Amino acid sequence: MRWAWACMSSRGRVLAVRWLGRRGYEQVYLLQKELVEARIRQEIPDTLILVEHFPVFTLGRGARDEQFRVPVRQIEALGLKIIPVDRGGQVTYHGPGQLVGYPIFDLTRHRQDLHWTLWALEEILIRFLKDFGIAGERRKDYPGVWVGEKKIAAIGIGVRRWVTYHGFALNINSDLNYFRLIYPCGIRDQGVTSLAEILGERVEITGDLLEKVVFYTGEVFQLEGEILSDEPRISGVAQEKIHKQSSCR
Protein backbone atom coordinates (compact mmCIF):
# COMPACT_ATOMS: atom_id res chain seq x y z
CA MET A 1 0.00 0.00 0.00
CA ARG A 2 1.49 3.32 -1.02
CA TRP A 3 0.23 6.77 -0.26
CA ALA A 4 1.11 9.81 -2.21
CA TRP A 5 1.69 13.11 -0.55
CA ALA A 6 -1.62 14.84 -0.49
CA CYS A 7 -2.16 18.52 -0.38
CA MET A 8 -3.90 19.75 2.70
CA SER A 9 -6.96 21.90 2.78
CA SER A 10 -6.37 25.61 3.07
CA ARG A 11 -9.72 26.00 4.74
CA GLY A 12 -10.57 24.68 8.14
CA ARG A 13 -8.21 22.97 10.51
CA VAL A 14 -5.72 20.53 9.19
CA LEU A 15 -5.13 16.97 10.30
CA ALA A 16 -1.95 15.33 8.98
CA VAL A 17 -2.14 11.55 8.98
CA ARG A 18 0.97 9.39 8.83
CA TRP A 19 0.44 5.75 7.99
CA LEU A 20 3.65 3.94 8.91
CA GLY A 21 2.75 0.35 8.16
CA ARG A 22 4.31 -2.19 10.55
CA ARG A 23 6.89 -0.80 12.98
CA GLY A 24 8.47 -1.57 16.33
CA TYR A 25 6.83 -0.03 19.38
CA GLU A 26 9.84 1.84 20.70
CA GLN A 27 10.70 3.48 17.40
CA VAL A 28 7.20 4.90 17.08
CA TYR A 29 7.22 5.92 20.73
CA LEU A 30 10.26 8.10 19.98
CA LEU A 31 8.49 9.54 16.95
CA GLN A 32 5.46 10.40 19.11
CA LYS A 33 7.67 12.22 21.60
CA GLU A 34 9.34 14.19 18.85
CA LEU A 35 6.02 15.12 17.26
CA VAL A 36 4.61 16.20 20.63
CA GLU A 37 7.49 18.66 21.02
CA ALA A 38 7.00 19.88 17.45
CA ARG A 39 3.27 20.29 18.08
CA ILE A 40 3.93 22.27 21.28
CA ARG A 41 6.17 24.58 19.26
CA GLN A 42 3.35 24.87 16.68
CA GLU A 43 5.67 23.54 13.95
CA ILE A 44 3.24 20.86 12.79
CA PRO A 45 -0.55 20.61 12.59
CA ASP A 46 -2.59 18.11 14.58
CA THR A 47 -1.18 14.77 13.48
CA LEU A 48 -2.55 11.24 13.64
CA ILE A 49 -0.01 8.41 13.44
CA LEU A 50 -1.51 5.13 12.22
CA VAL A 51 0.64 2.02 12.62
CA GLU A 52 0.71 -1.70 13.29
CA HIS A 53 3.26 -2.93 15.82
CA PHE A 54 5.26 -6.11 16.14
CA PRO A 55 4.05 -8.11 19.17
CA VAL A 56 4.68 -6.29 22.47
CA PHE A 57 3.03 -5.73 25.84
CA THR A 58 2.87 -2.26 27.37
CA LEU A 59 2.05 -1.30 30.94
CA GLY A 60 0.20 1.95 31.67
CA ARG A 61 0.68 3.94 34.85
CA GLY A 62 -2.44 2.43 36.37
CA ALA A 63 -0.90 -1.06 36.15
CA ARG A 64 -0.81 -2.96 39.43
CA ASP A 65 0.18 -6.53 40.22
CA GLU A 66 -1.33 -9.47 38.44
CA GLN A 67 -1.37 -8.04 34.96
CA PHE A 68 -0.25 -11.35 33.49
CA ARG A 69 -1.91 -14.71 33.64
CA VAL A 70 1.42 -16.47 33.24
CA PRO A 71 4.81 -15.79 34.82
CA VAL A 72 6.60 -12.83 33.28
CA ARG A 73 9.56 -15.14 32.58
CA GLN A 74 7.37 -17.15 30.26
CA ILE A 75 6.40 -14.05 28.30
CA GLU A 76 10.01 -12.99 27.97
CA ALA A 77 10.91 -16.52 26.90
CA LEU A 78 8.52 -16.04 23.97
CA GLY A 79 10.68 -13.09 22.93
CA LEU A 80 8.00 -10.60 23.91
CA LYS A 81 8.97 -7.35 25.58
CA ILE A 82 7.04 -5.73 28.40
CA ILE A 83 7.45 -1.96 28.24
CA PRO A 84 6.26 0.47 30.94
CA VAL A 85 4.85 3.60 29.29
CA ASP A 86 3.45 6.96 30.33
CA ARG A 87 -0.18 6.50 29.46
CA GLY A 88 -3.24 5.89 31.58
CA GLY A 89 -4.66 2.41 31.95
CA GLN A 90 -3.06 -0.95 32.65
CA VAL A 91 -1.55 -3.72 30.54
CA THR A 92 -2.27 -4.14 26.86
CA TYR A 93 -1.01 -6.01 23.84
CA HIS A 94 -0.06 -4.62 20.45
CA GLY A 95 0.67 -6.72 17.39
CA PRO A 96 0.08 -7.25 13.70
CA GLY A 97 -3.54 -6.95 12.62
CA GLN A 98 -4.23 -4.29 15.22
CA LEU A 99 -4.62 -0.71 14.00
CA VAL A 100 -2.96 1.63 16.45
CA GLY A 101 -3.71 5.37 16.32
CA TYR A 102 -1.63 7.99 18.08
CA PRO A 103 -3.27 11.43 17.95
CA ILE A 104 -0.74 14.23 18.50
CA PHE A 105 -3.42 16.86 19.03
CA ASP A 106 -3.24 20.26 20.67
CA LEU A 107 -6.19 20.22 23.06
CA THR A 108 -6.08 23.98 23.52
CA ARG A 109 -7.64 24.02 20.04
CA HIS A 110 -10.23 21.42 20.96
CA ARG A 111 -11.24 20.99 24.60
CA GLN A 112 -8.80 21.09 27.50
CA ASP A 113 -10.43 18.08 29.06
CA LEU A 114 -8.70 14.69 29.25
CA HIS A 115 -11.84 12.67 29.64
CA TRP A 116 -13.60 14.42 26.79
CA THR A 117 -10.58 13.43 24.68
CA LEU A 118 -10.98 9.78 25.66
CA TRP A 119 -14.70 10.03 24.87
CA ALA A 120 -13.82 11.50 21.47
CA LEU A 121 -11.38 8.70 20.63
CA GLU A 122 -14.02 6.14 21.58
CA GLU A 123 -16.50 8.01 19.42
CA ILE A 124 -14.25 7.71 16.36
CA LEU A 125 -14.12 3.94 16.75
CA ILE A 126 -17.83 3.60 17.53
CA ARG A 127 -18.71 5.46 14.30
CA PHE A 128 -16.15 3.34 12.42
CA LEU A 129 -17.67 0.09 13.70
CA LYS A 130 -21.17 1.28 12.78
CA ASP A 131 -20.06 1.24 9.13
CA PHE A 132 -19.68 -2.51 9.53
CA GLY A 133 -23.08 -2.84 11.21
CA ILE A 134 -21.44 -3.32 14.60
CA ALA A 135 -22.67 -1.56 17.74
CA GLY A 136 -19.62 -0.46 19.73
CA GLU A 137 -20.30 0.60 23.29
CA ARG A 138 -18.65 2.39 26.18
CA ARG A 139 -18.37 1.03 29.70
CA LYS A 140 -18.41 3.30 32.68
CA ASP A 141 -15.00 3.33 34.40
CA TYR A 142 -13.41 1.21 31.66
CA PRO A 143 -12.05 3.26 28.76
CA GLY A 144 -12.18 1.48 25.44
CA VAL A 145 -14.81 0.19 23.04
CA TRP A 146 -16.83 -2.93 23.66
CA VAL A 147 -18.97 -5.16 21.49
CA GLY A 148 -21.29 -7.13 23.72
CA GLU A 149 -19.19 -8.63 26.48
CA LYS A 150 -15.91 -8.29 24.63
CA LYS A 151 -13.49 -5.45 24.21
CA ILE A 152 -12.51 -4.55 20.66
CA ALA A 153 -10.40 -1.44 21.28
CA ALA A 154 -8.16 -0.21 24.08
CA ILE A 155 -7.69 3.49 24.79
CA GLY A 156 -5.15 5.30 26.94
CA ILE A 157 -3.58 8.71 26.56
CA GLY A 158 -0.80 10.89 27.82
CA VAL A 159 -0.70 14.66 27.54
CA ARG A 160 2.12 17.16 27.75
CA ARG A 161 1.24 20.84 27.78
CA TRP A 162 -2.17 19.87 26.46
CA VAL A 163 -0.72 17.96 23.51
CA THR A 164 -1.87 14.34 23.43
CA TYR A 165 0.04 11.14 22.70
CA HIS A 166 -0.67 7.41 22.96
CA GLY A 167 -4.25 6.77 21.84
CA PHE A 168 -6.22 3.78 20.61
CA ALA A 169 -5.56 0.19 19.60
CA LEU A 170 -8.32 -1.36 17.50
CA ASN A 171 -8.28 -5.09 16.82
CA ILE A 172 -8.91 -5.69 13.14
CA ASN A 173 -7.54 -9.19 12.66
CA SER A 174 -5.20 -9.39 15.66
CA ASP A 175 -4.08 -12.79 16.93
CA LEU A 176 -6.32 -12.84 20.00
CA ASN A 177 -4.30 -15.62 21.62
CA TYR A 178 -1.83 -13.03 22.91
CA PHE A 179 -4.57 -11.47 25.03
CA ARG A 180 -4.92 -14.75 26.87
CA LEU A 181 -1.55 -14.08 28.49
CA ILE A 182 -2.79 -10.92 30.20
CA TYR A 183 -5.72 -9.41 32.07
CA PRO A 184 -6.37 -6.68 29.50
CA CYS A 185 -6.74 -3.38 31.33
CA GLY A 186 -6.99 -5.28 34.59
CA ILE A 187 -10.30 -6.86 33.67
CA ARG A 188 -10.46 -10.50 34.57
CA ASP A 189 -13.72 -11.82 33.35
CA GLN A 190 -14.14 -10.43 29.91
CA GLY A 191 -12.59 -11.33 26.64
CA VAL A 192 -11.19 -9.45 23.72
CA THR A 193 -12.50 -9.57 20.19
CA SER A 194 -11.60 -8.26 16.74
CA LEU A 195 -13.43 -6.99 13.68
CA ALA A 196 -12.52 -10.20 11.85
CA GLU A 197 -13.88 -12.38 14.66
CA ILE A 198 -17.17 -10.47 14.79
CA LEU A 199 -17.64 -10.47 11.01
CA GLY A 200 -16.50 -14.07 10.74
CA GLU A 201 -14.21 -13.29 7.85
CA ARG A 202 -10.68 -12.12 7.23
CA VAL A 203 -10.37 -8.33 7.24
CA GLU A 204 -7.21 -6.59 6.10
CA ILE A 205 -5.97 -3.17 7.11
CA THR A 206 -6.49 -1.58 3.70
CA GLY A 207 -6.50 1.98 2.46
CA ASP A 208 -10.30 2.02 2.57
CA LEU A 209 -10.27 1.02 6.20
CA LEU A 210 -7.67 3.67 7.08
CA GLU A 211 -9.69 6.28 5.25
CA LYS A 212 -12.74 5.48 7.35
CA VAL A 213 -10.74 6.01 10.53
CA VAL A 214 -9.36 9.29 9.19
CA PHE A 215 -12.83 10.40 8.12
CA TYR A 216 -14.35 9.84 11.56
CA THR A 217 -11.35 11.40 13.29
CA GLY A 218 -11.98 14.50 11.21
CA GLU A 219 -15.67 14.39 11.99
CA VAL A 220 -15.27 14.05 15.77
CA PHE A 221 -12.41 16.55 16.14
CA GLN A 222 -13.66 18.84 13.35
CA LEU A 223 -10.47 18.56 11.34
CA GLU A 224 -9.85 18.04 7.66
CA GLY A 225 -7.66 15.00 7.32
CA GLU A 226 -5.41 13.78 4.57
CA ILE A 227 -3.26 10.66 4.63
CA LEU A 228 0.41 11.33 4.03
CA SER A 229 3.05 8.79 3.22
CA ASP A 230 5.93 9.73 5.39
CA GLU A 231 8.99 8.06 6.76
CA PRO A 232 9.34 8.90 10.42
CA ARG A 233 12.29 11.20 10.78
CA ILE A 234 13.75 11.23 14.22
CA SER A 235 16.60 13.62 14.71
CA GLY A 236 19.69 12.51 16.60
CA VAL A 237 19.26 15.27 19.15
CA ALA A 238 15.75 14.24 20.07
CA GLN A 239 16.73 10.59 20.29
CA GLU A 240 19.56 11.40 22.64
CA LYS A 241 17.26 13.51 24.78
CA ILE A 242 14.68 10.78 24.98
CA HIS A 243 17.22 8.07 25.74
CA LYS A 244 18.40 10.01 28.76
CA GLN A 245 15.01 9.40 30.29
CA SER A 246 14.36 5.89 31.47
CA SER A 247 12.15 3.32 29.79
CA CYS A 248 9.57 5.16 27.75
CA ARG A 249 8.77 7.67 30.46
Add this chain to the structure above:
Amino acid sequence: MDVALPFLAEGVDEATVSYWKVDEGDRVEEGDDLVEMFTSKAVFSVPSPGSGIVEEILVREGEVVKVGQTLCILKED
Protein backbone atom coordinates in the same frame (compact mmCIF):
# COMPACT_ATOMS: atom_id res chain seq x y z
CA MET B 1 4.38 30.55 45.04
CA ASP B 2 2.27 27.43 45.46
CA VAL B 3 2.07 25.14 42.44
CA ALA B 4 -1.32 23.43 42.50
CA LEU B 5 -2.86 20.51 40.61
CA PRO B 6 -4.69 22.14 37.66
CA PHE B 7 -8.14 21.35 36.29
CA LEU B 8 -7.99 18.11 34.29
CA ALA B 9 -11.43 17.16 33.11
CA GLU B 10 -15.10 17.49 33.96
CA GLY B 11 -15.86 15.19 36.84
CA VAL B 12 -12.22 14.48 37.66
CA ASP B 13 -11.21 15.85 41.04
CA GLU B 14 -8.01 13.97 41.82
CA ALA B 15 -4.90 12.38 40.34
CA THR B 16 -2.01 10.24 41.56
CA VAL B 17 1.63 11.34 41.63
CA SER B 18 3.59 9.17 39.21
CA TYR B 19 7.08 10.60 39.77
CA TRP B 20 8.84 13.90 40.28
CA LYS B 21 11.04 15.12 37.46
CA VAL B 22 12.73 17.66 39.75
CA ASP B 23 14.21 17.62 43.26
CA GLU B 24 14.01 20.19 46.01
CA GLY B 25 16.64 22.84 45.34
CA ASP B 26 16.51 22.38 41.54
CA ARG B 27 16.32 25.40 39.32
CA VAL B 28 13.43 25.36 36.83
CA GLU B 29 12.34 27.61 34.00
CA GLU B 30 8.74 28.51 33.28
CA GLY B 31 7.14 25.63 31.37
CA ASP B 32 9.57 22.93 32.55
CA ASP B 33 7.84 19.71 33.60
CA LEU B 34 7.77 19.34 37.37
CA VAL B 35 5.89 16.12 38.00
CA GLU B 36 4.11 13.37 36.11
CA MET B 37 0.63 12.53 37.37
CA PHE B 38 -2.01 10.03 36.29
CA THR B 39 -5.73 9.39 36.57
CA SER B 40 -7.40 6.07 35.79
CA LYS B 41 -7.42 7.05 32.15
CA ALA B 42 -4.65 9.48 31.36
CA VAL B 43 -1.12 10.58 32.18
CA PHE B 44 0.01 14.20 32.14
CA SER B 45 2.85 16.40 33.32
CA VAL B 46 2.42 19.56 35.36
CA PRO B 47 4.57 22.39 34.01
CA SER B 48 6.18 25.03 36.17
CA PRO B 49 4.15 28.26 36.21
CA GLY B 50 7.29 30.34 36.68
CA SER B 51 11.09 30.34 36.86
CA GLY B 52 12.95 29.84 40.10
CA ILE B 53 13.98 27.25 42.67
CA VAL B 54 11.84 24.30 43.78
CA GLU B 55 11.76 25.05 47.49
CA GLU B 56 9.64 22.24 48.86
CA ILE B 57 7.88 19.18 47.45
CA LEU B 58 4.67 18.51 49.36
CA VAL B 59 3.29 15.34 47.79
CA ARG B 60 5.11 12.05 47.24
CA GLU B 61 5.05 9.37 44.55
CA GLY B 62 1.89 7.30 44.76
CA GLU B 63 0.01 9.97 46.71
CA VAL B 64 -3.50 10.96 45.58
CA VAL B 65 -3.90 14.71 45.15
CA LYS B 66 -7.07 16.80 44.79
CA VAL B 67 -7.46 19.44 42.08
CA GLY B 68 -6.31 22.73 43.60
CA GLN B 69 -4.08 21.04 46.19
CA THR B 70 -0.51 22.33 46.40
CA LEU B 71 2.10 20.04 44.82
CA CYS B 72 5.20 22.04 45.58
CA ILE B 73 6.41 25.50 46.49
CA LEU B 74 8.37 27.47 43.95
CA LYS B 75 10.59 30.34 45.01
CA GLU B 76 10.45 32.65 42.03
CA ASP B 77 13.34 34.81 40.93
